[in-house]
Amino acid sequence: QVQLVQSGAEVKKPGATVKVSCKGSGYTFTNYHIHWLRQAPGQGFEWMGIINPRGTGTAYAQKFQGRITMTRDTSTSTVYMELSSLISDDTAVYYCATTGDGLYHFDSWGQGTRVTVSS
Amino acid sequence: QSALTQPRSVSGSPGQSVTISCTGTSSDVGSDNYVSWYQESPGKAPKLIIYDVTKRPSGVPDRFSGSKSGNTASLTISGLQAEDEADYHCCSYVGNHIRVFGGGTKLTVL
Numbered sequence: 001q002v003q004l005v006q007s008g009a010e011v012k013k014p015g016a017t018v019k020v021s022c023k024g025s026g027y028t029f030t031n032y033h034i035h036w037l038r039q040a041p042g043q044g045f046e047w048m049g050i051i052n053p054r055g056t057g058t059a060y061a062q063k064f065q066g067r068i069t070m071t072r073d074t075s076t077s078t079v080y081m082e083l084s085s086l087i088s089d090d091t092a093v094y095y096c097a098t099t100g101d102g103l104y105h106f107d108s109w110g111q112g113t114r115v116t117v118s119s
Numbered sequence: 120q121s122a123l124t125q126p127r128s129v130s131g132s133p134g135q136s137v138t139i140s141c142t143g144t145s146s147d148v149g150s151d152n153y154v155s156w157y158q159e160s161p162g163k164a165p166k167l168i169i170y171d172v173t174k175r176p177s178g179v180p181d182r183f184s185g186s187k188s189g190n191t192a193s194l195t196i197s198g199l200q201a202e203d204e205a206d207y208h209c210c211s212y213v214g215n216h217i218r219v220f221g222g223g224t225k226l227t228v229l
Contacts, residue, residue, distance in 0.1 A: 050216045
């Protein structure tokens, strides 16, 4: 079955950049788009963007435009999410997820990566 | 502040039913049938429990059901069990890959 495994927790200072990875297994990596979402403490989920592992494009939420980059490495079935110019409000758990064969719902999630932004 | 509005908490006793509402607008919940619900338990990845408003993925008990009326979607859990205690999140697709979520509802099984 689809499995997404994310990199470990990160602690960053304000202004720094974080890069989180998400490795897919149990399926053909290029078949499913990968989304990134986050959940700040005590808040709901927030959709950040999507990457097509075939390399045909990305789309980002307007809120993150200019400081988010999603990339992929098909040789390792891994996608990356890089967020720059970090502020304390970026402290959250970051998730990757796929929509699988569906289009509108997330049927598989990574375990989450906690990112703490603190001076 | 989340785009969709959910109650912060609900509670019920074992065996009872609870309903969690998710209110949006005609641009999200009310615009199509792409509302999904996720169960979030401590230390676990979020789990899809309802999609396309009313559909259940394989393996999700039929105690979980979804519905929608106008701009409000609802998740009903019948025959509450202790293991149902978790946070529940609604989500709506709004086009151009974008999804919006509610703030989450904490379900307490008394």
